Amino acid sequence: MSLFRLDASILPATSASRALADLVEEQWTAAHPDAGVVRRDLAADPISATTWQNTVTGGFTPQGDRTPAQNEAIALRTALADELVNAEALLFAVPLYNYGVSQHFKTWFDVAHTDPRIDPQGTALRGKPATLVTVLGGNYSPGSPKDGWDHSTPWLRRVLEDVWGLDLRVVQRPFTLVGVNPALDAFSDVAAELKAEAETGARRSGRELAEARGGRPAA
Numbered sequence: 029m030s031l032f033r034l035d036a037s038i039l040p041a042t043s044a045s046r047a048l049a050d051l052v053e054e055q056w057t058a059a060h061p062d063a064g065v066v067r068r069d070l071a072a073d074p075i076s077a078t079t080w081q082n083t084v085t086g087g088f089t090p091q092g093d094r095t096p097a098q099n100e101a102i103a104l105r106t107a108l109a110d111e112l113v114n115a116e117a118l119l120f121a122v123p124l125y126n127y128g129v130s131q132h133f134k135t136w137f138d139v140a141h142t143d144p145r146i147d148p149q150g151t152a153l154r155g156k157p158a159t160l161v162t163v164l165g166g167n168y169s170p171g172s173p174k175d176g177w178d179h180s181t182p183w184l185r186r187v188l189e190d191v192w193g194l195d196l197r198v199v200q201r202p203f204t205l206v207g208v209n210p211a212l213d214a215f216s217d218v219a220a221e222l223k224a225e226a227e228t229g230a231r232r233s234g235r236e237l238a239e240a241r242g243g244r245p246a247a
């Protein structure tokens with residue numbers, strides 16, 4: 029039994045979502061040094077859209093009639109679902125891309141979601157403690173010019189919290205492109221505050237995941 033951690037940043041060397049997820053993980057590991065962390069890196073090991081198609085069509089096909097590609101896709105689906113079902117706590121680190129959800133994450137979700145333990149009839153994930161760390165280059169907060177343009181965070185919440193039934197914490201860090209894109213230099217102070225808030229939230233959620241397991245939280 030362990031923490032399952034998924035990363036979806038396509039730029040891992042400079043990833044803000046990874047840095048925040050590291051803070052969550054640190055708290056888990058400090059409280060449960062022997063529990064282990066199972067990792068899935070969707071940038072290093074992406075799941076193809078064809079896999080999803082083969083998982084769905086394979087599910088409609090009697091076992092003996094499935095193509096090799098359908099069997100392979102269903103085996104991967106089972107492995108993805110095993111990672112979720114076997115973990116005691118879940119950690120997802122998912123950036124905003126092109127105003128929507130990471131396509132790496134979406135495909136991973138779609139494939140895992142076909143497992144009968146997980147889809148809406150399944151109950152294996154209900155109540156499982158989880159943290160979603162999400163980062164946005166810009167800022168889409170209420171009243172901002174692009175309020176409502178973040179179509180990733182609401183979808184992620186919907187599927188993880190309402191569809192899978194996870195006991196979800198959300199840590200969001202907007203304005204990660206401040207300091208990278210000079211056009212955003214005027215927002216340096218607010219971006220620094222938002223970063224500090226997100227880091228505090230990440231540590232807190234890591235402690236909560238550790239406590240949900242019944243362990244000793246880190247100081």
Ligand SMILES: Cc1cc2nc3c(=O)[nH]c(=O)nc-3n(C[C@H](O)[C@H](O)[C@H](O)COP(=O)(O)O)c2cc1C
Binds near residue numbers: 039
């Ligand atoms: C291809 C691409 C598309 C992006 N699209 C958006 C976007 O639509 N809105 C936004 O606010 N930031 C966007 N960003 C910025 C990322 O959300 C931001 O850099 C974030 O920190 C990336 O996550 P990471 O630091 O974990 O890699 C985009 C970045 C990339 C590389």
